[in-house]
Amino acid sequence: xxxxxLRYGDWSALRADAQTIRLEVFxxxxxxxxxxxxxxxxxxxxxxxxxxxxxxxxxxxxxxPDSHIGRMAVRQPYRGSGIGGLLLQGLMxxxxxxxxQLVVLSAQTHAAPFYARHGFAKxxxxxxxxxxxxxxxxxxx
Numbered sequence: 178x179x180x181x182x183l184r185y186g187d188w189s190a191l192r193a194d195a196q197t198i199r200l201e202v203f204x205x206x207x208x209x210x211x212x213x214x215x216x217x218x219x220x221x222x223x224x225x226x227x228x229x230x231x232x233x234x235x236x237x238x239x240x241x242p243d244s245h246i247g248r249m250a251v252r253q254p255y256r257g258s259g260i261g262g263l264l265l266q267g268l269m270x271x272x273x274x275x276x277x278q279l280v281v282l283s284a285q286t287h288a289a290p291f292y293a294r295h296g297f298a299k300x301x302x303x304x305x306x307x308x309x310x311x312x313x314x315x316x317x318x
Contacts, residue, residue: 181227181235181260183267191224194234195248198226202250209307214248222247225267227260236260240268246282265295269316279317286310 184191196215203209222239229235236251246268251261272280284292286303289312293299297314304311 179230181229181263183225183227183263185223185225185267185271188219188222188224191226191237192219194226194228195224195237195239198234198237198250198252199248201252203248206253207307207309209309213307223268223271225264225271227264236264238264238268240271240280244272244277244280246272246280249282261291262295265292269295273318277318279315281313281315283311284314286312289314 188195199214200211203214204211218241219239222241224239225237226234227236234252235255236249238249239247241247246265249261249264251264269280281300282292282297283306284297287310289299292314295316297316300313300315302312304313
């Protein structure tokens with residue numbers, strides 16, 4: 178696969194593709210209630226969607242105004258291909274460029290090693306959100 182193209186934008190620009198990916202990954206696969214998955218924070222976030230050469234949306238994530246990275250989702254056929262790392266590095270670069278000193282995220286516990294490989298460190302104990310085990314992680318620039 179060629180390197181995906183990352184597009185950044187607000188919710189109005191990327192909603193259709195980002196929402197499709199998030200509903201597929203979080204609601205359909207992981208059984209997160211749709212009303213928990215979609216929230217009012219989307220309107221104030223910087224969003225990113227990765228596209229393949231044909232324009233197919235592959236993955237998404239968001240950066241909140243308070244330096245949280247969230248809603249990282251890669252569609253099942255594309256997991257393990259490096260797209261998640263590309264998205265994460267892109268969001269981290271956006272945070273750094275706007276002057277954030279630190280980025281934080283709530284990682285699903287099974288994904289914590291992925292974030293650790295990108296320099297994130299665990300903070301605190303495991304907790305449950307939408308019935309899924311998570312751990313808070315942070316990266317300081």
